[in-house]
Amino acid sequence: MRINRNKLRNLVPFLPLALFLCSGCDSAKSTHPIESGMLETRALPHVNSDHHYFHEKERPHSAQWSYDGENGPQSWGSLAPEYALAGSGRRQSPIDIHDTLPVNLPLLNFQYQPAKIALVYNGHTIQETEEHGSWLRVGSALFELKQFHFHSPSEHTLDGQQFEMEVHLVHRSESGQIAVVGVFVTEGRANSALDELWNYLPTEKNKRSEYDSTFDATCLLPEDHNYVSYSGSLTTPPCTEGIQWFVLTTPIELSRNQISKFRQILSSDNNRPIQNLYGRQLQRSK
Numbered sequence: 001m002r003i004n005r006n007k008l009r010n011l012v013p014f015l016p017l018a019l020f021l022c023s024g025c026d027s028a029k030s031t032h033p034i035e036s037g038m039l040e041t042r043a044l045p046h047v048n049s050d051h052h053y054f055h056e057k058e059r060p061h062s063a064q065w066s067y068d069g070e071n072g073p074q075s076w077g078s079l080a081p082e083y084a085l086a087g088s089g090r091r092q093s094p095i096d097i098h099d100t101l102p103v104n105l106p107l108l109n110f111q112y113q114p115a116k117i118a119l120v121y122n123g124h125t126i127q128e129t130e131e132h133g134s135w136l137r138v139g140s141a142l143f144e145l146k147q148f149h150f151h152s153p154s155e156h157t158l159d160g161q162q163f164e165m166e167v168h169l170v171h172r173s174e175s176g177q178i179a180v181v182g183v184f185v186t187e188g189r190a191n192s193a194l195d196e197l198w199n200y201l202p203t204e205k206n207k208r209s210e211y212d213s214t215f216d217a218t219c220l221l222p223e224d225h226n227y228v229s230y231s232g233s234l235t236t237p238p239c240t241e242g243i244q245w246f247v248l249t250t251p252i253e254l255s256r257n258q259i260s261k262f263r264q265i266l267s268s269d270n271n272r273p274i275q276n277l278y279g280r281q282l283q284r285s286k
């Protein structure tokens with residue numbers, strides 16, 4: 001697939017720093033059978049993932065967006081027809097997590113393993129397809145980890161509390177359902193597993209840096225996998241709905257230096273404001 005790279009360079013100046021796993025859709029055709037189990041009692045809508053989160057089908061967007069100014073979040077929905085849901089959608093993310101209903105939800109079974117990754121500041125790049133084999137199993141549903149990226153400050157809030165950062169681990173099932181695991185980051189002890197990776201953080205936009213060794217995304221997870229689940233959207237245009245969110249309620253810790261190093265790269269905060277729940281019930285694992 002061909003992408004006009006010059007056009008891409010003009011796009012979306014403030015995307016989250018994205019660390020793309022070197023994988024593509026083709027790698028989803030693995031030996032793992034995808035089961036048809038749903039996470040909710042009703043079927044999740046099929047998600048059109050033809051956007052920047054999944055670069056193998058990436059195509060240039062017609063509209064620039066940002067986190068502030070005239071192309072900021074309040075305007076996203078009117079910047080381009082394909083962004084309309086950002087303004088009119090009623091199942092948008094992020095949200096404030098409160099009044100959760102305790103439910104016997106399935107465990108999040110993370111089957112992550114060390115993988116080759118490339119780091120890109122801007123989110124728009126084409127990667128080689130490479131099998132990596134990190135998975136998330138939730139009940140009978142199986143999702144492959146596609147990429148992860150960071151926001152600062154956090155996008156979701158917990159009973160009104162905002163955190164220093166939030167990690168988004170983006171997964172997709174073979175049938176195209178997207179599941180994002182959100183992990184809050186609070187200031188505390190240094191995460192030693194991130195130290196080496198942090199040395200590779202690209203400081204220039206649109207520069208892709210290959211990580212020499214492998215990285216195991218398990219180090220981005222707390223020990224406690226309790227979570228809140230709801231149906232929401234991507235938090236960047238086109239703000240596609242039908243995304244299954246699992247927001248872990250236990251944060252991980254990064255040191256002040258590690259948080260600062262990430263924030264210095266950003267030219268602005270990269271969190272979308274809290275969205276209206278519109279009656280959605282939030283379920284909490286118990």
Ligand SMILES: [Zn+2]
Nearest residue numbers: 016151168235
């Ligand atoms: Zn995100």
